[in-house]
Amino acid sequence: MISEELFRKLDEQAQEIPGLKHIFLITKDIVDYFTDIARVTDCVEMGGFLLGKLWINHSIIYAFHDYVQVRNVSPEPETSYTPDPTSKREVMRLFKEGRYDIGAIMHTHPDDSAFSSPDLVSARFAELFDFDALNRKFGRWLEEMRPGRAASPGFLVTGGAEPTLYCYTYNTRFELVAVADDHVVKRLSGYLVSEARSHYEVLMREAEIVVEKMRRMGLIPPDLGALHETIMDTWFVGIPLRELEWLLSPEVEVKTEGGGSEEESRELIEELKERMKREIERRLRGL
Amino acid sequence: MYEIVCWDSEKRDWVVLEKVRTKEEAKEAVRRLKEKCLSGDVRFVREGFRPLRVR
Numbered sequence: 199m200i201s202e203e204l205f206r207k208l209d210e211q212a213q214e215i216p217g218l219k220h221i222f223l224i225t226k227d228i229v230d231y232f233t234d235i236a237r238v239t240d241c242v243e244m245g246g247f248l249l250g251k252l253w254i255n256h257s258i259i260y261a262f263h264d265y266v267q268v269r270n271v272s273p274e275p276e277t278s279y280t281p282d283p284t285s286k287r288e289v290m291r292l293f294k295e296g297r298y299d300i301g302a303i304m305h306t307h308p309d310d311s312a313f314s315s316p317d318l319v320s321a322r323f324a325e326l327f328d329f330d331a332l333n334r335k336f337g338r339w340l341e342e343m344r345p346g347r348a349a350s351p352g353f354l355v356t357g358g359a360e361p362t363l364y365c366y367t368y369n370t371r372f373e374l375v376a377v378a379d380d381h382v383v384k385r386l387s388g389y390l391v392s393e394a395r396s397h398y399e400v401l402m403r404e405a406e407i408v409v410e411k412m413r414r415m416g417l418i419p420p421d422l423g424a425l426h427e428t429i430m431d432t433w434f435v436g437i438p439l440r441e442l443e444w445l446l447s448p449e450v451e452v453k454t455e456g457g458g459s460e461e462e463s464r465e466l467i468e469e470l471k472e473r474m475k476r477e478i479e480r481r482l483r484g485l
Numbered sequence: 486m487y488e489i490v491c492w493d494s495e496k497r498d499w500v501v502l503e504k505v506r507t508k509e510e511a512k513e514a515v516r517r518l519k520e521k522c523l524s525g526d527v528r529f530v531r532e533g534f535r536p537l538r539v540r
Contacts, residue, residue: 240508241531277531308508309487311534359515359528362539396497397537404533436539 200225200261200377205253208375208384212257215386219342220349220370223261224248226378226446228304229355229363231265233439236306236357243279244270245305247289247326248353252299258342260300260351270305273415278316279305280417286326293328296335301326302351310358312394312436313366315401315408318428319420321352322368355439363442366390366434374435378446387433394434401429487511487529491522492538499535502527 200223212218228248235244250262266289272280281303292298303324305317325345332340342348349370356362365374367387376383390398405425412419420428486506490499502518505511511529519527528536 277533307531307534309511309530309534310528310536311530312537314534356536358530358536359512360526360536362537364537394537396499397535400535436537438539 205259209255209257219257220372221257221259222351222372223375225263228265232304232306232355236355239308242275243305245279248302248304249298250300294331296331304353307356310356313354313364315429318432321350322428324350361439362436364436366432368428369431371433381446383445385435387435390432390434486532489514489529492524492526494524
């Protein structure tokens with residue numbers, strides 16, 4: 199259960215970060231479900247839709263608290279994930295009826311590979327919400343959620359040697375928040391071009407090959423210019439799942455009351471990372 | 486088919502160490518090749534894909 203108090207706290211804290219308007223919140227249950235899928239699958243990609251509610255004040259919080267697994271209908275499920283369009287229509291009906299406000303595509307990779315350029319494009323144009331239903335619910339014209347303006351996050355869980363949760367979006371700086379009971383882990387997004395230069399270069403270099411491959415598969419490929427633009431303006435977060443699991447475990451006490459300085463928060467995070475590293479080393483020695 | 490890749494800190498790129506057929510073989514190869522990789526960062530990916538180093 200995600201409390202109103204948590205939304206207010208996240209909103210307050212986000213106001214201290216210049217330019218931050220979008221917060222994507224995901225529950226640990228969802229991460230666990232897709233982590234299990236990623237770990238056990240060999241050679242294929244799988245996935246589904248995340249479903250949630252919007253909470254709007256200074257920030258727009260996309261709170262994903264539910265999910266539905268959806269069949270991969272890609273002609274090459276070994277290298278890409280395309281959710282079944284029938285399931286997408288059913289989910290769109292749920293938005294229209296107001297049962298959920300917002301959705302996002304979550305998919306898995308069986309290995310350590312990070313998001314591909316088709317993954318980025320697929321998230322950018324997903325538009326999993328019903329604008330009219332949102333306007334009715336909030337009782338006003340939600341300019342910030344207008345199609346083409348709303349942030350459109352994509353999620354990926356990898357199942358390789360270093361399983362990782364990724365969240366990415368086009369042209370939108372965001373904060374990713376993972377929640378389990380009273381525990382919260384937050385990460386500010388980084389710009390792909392500067393934070394993961396080598397991955398950015400790989401995606402740009404292979405853009406033409408990707409377009410050609412999609413054409414061969416009988417899919418409608420994005421325009422090469424749009425693909426380049428998408429890659430260039432990607433914001434992302436990647437959290438190794440071992441780190442996430444440890445930070446969200448009940449044994450770890452993270453003090454969030456009192457809102458310490460940014461310097462103190464950084465020191466606390468570094469200390470936690472160091473403790474986690476020591477714990478992993480201790481367990482490895484015990485094997 | 487999976488590629489076992491090692492992060493080369495000098496080249497700032499992934500280098501392919503070996504190719505294997507299944508995920509089980511890939512996991513085993515990662516364990517086996519960990520010490521041969523200077524950075525210690527060994528992963529496995531499908532051909533044509535690459536991991537991302539998260540800071």
